[in-house]
Amino acid sequence: MRKNLFGVIIILVGIILLLNANGILDVSIGSLISTFWPSVLILIGLFSLITNPASKTGGLIVFIIGVMFQLRNLDYFNIFEYLEFWPVVLILVGLWIIFSSQNKWQKQSKDACNPIAVFSGINLKNSSDKFKGGSATAIFGGIDLDLREAKIIDENEAVIDVFVAFGGLDIYVPNGWNVVVKGIPLFGGWSNKTTNKGNDKLPTLRINCFVMFGGFEIKEYTGVIN
Structure with missing residues (x-):
């Protein structure tokens, strides 16, 4: 499944480049990457949640980070105007510690x-x-x-x-x-x-x-x- 996901991503990139080269899609590759790079984190998080439910907390953390950055890049909602980045990271770390199986073994x-x-x-x-x-x-x-x-x-x-x-x-x-x-x-x-x-x-x-x-x-x- 990992190989299939990587293959799909490569195909999508190829299609975008092909459409752009033929004038069908007029978009700057640099602008596209700078705007949508958080989507990679979102995909990684979703992939982990689907394929590795035993480690779902880690996948959820990556997904949340990706969503926060993507919303900011699309000018929908910028959480960083209200919270500094590092406190958010600490909160996510705390959630990992709480919801990991640590309590199970106390x-x-x-x-x-x-x-x-x-x-x-x-x-x-x-x-x-x-x-x-x-x-x-x-x-x-x-x-x-x-x-x-x-x-x-x-x-x-x-x-x-x-x-x-x-x-x-x-x-x-x-x-x-x-x-x-x-x-x-x-x-x-x-x-x-x-x-x-x-x-x-x-x-x-x-x-x-x-x-x-x-x-x-x-x-x-x-x-x-x-």
């Missing part, structure tokens, strides 16, 4: 992890023999999450919600885990360096993420974390 801290690093750094190790997941939030901070001695038993699957904004996160997992990452990179990204990707027969760690101006890595690690 009573199971032994078998879950919920590190939150804000303008700080955290080194956390979880050695649970019934690891169930949790969440990790890094805002202008960094987290090292060591799961090398943890074991996944319940339904052979655990889920972690990840939110990274202007920060970083490293997750260290055992060699025998299958790690699946889904989410939205908004001027950020992630790297899954594990070797068992796609092997559903192994214990599976599912990571639902929203990454904004930051990044995180998943590594198979056998040494000592400094």
Whole structure:
């Protein structure tokens, strides 16, 4: 579906360029891009909501940001005349924290992890023999999450919600885990360096993420974390 969406976007761009070249559509490409670039964020948000409902909060945040910028560019409503941009971002971050599955794991801290690093750094190790997941939030901070001695038993699957904004996160997992990452990179990204990707027969760690101006890595690690 990702390939089909990208193909549709390329076709639409080609049609616009073709119509413009033949004088059927008289529009400046530069003006078109500067006016409708927020629509890309709207499409990304909708795509995430449709294809990855487990991480719907991240998709909703990107969708809302895209709508705000698009309304401003079309001169329908400029929210930035009433609110500064950064308070809006903080509100959206707060919504992510509230509606992520973090609250779901509060009573199971032994078998879950919920590190939150804000303008700080955290080194956390979880050695649970019934690891169930949790969440990790890094805002202008960094987290090292060591799961090398943890074991996944319940339904052979655990889920972690990840939110990274202007920060970083490293997750260290055992060699025998299958790690699946889904989410939205908004001027950020992630790297899954594990070797068992796609092997559903192994214990599976599912990571639902929203990454904004930051990044995180998943590594198979056998040494000592400094």
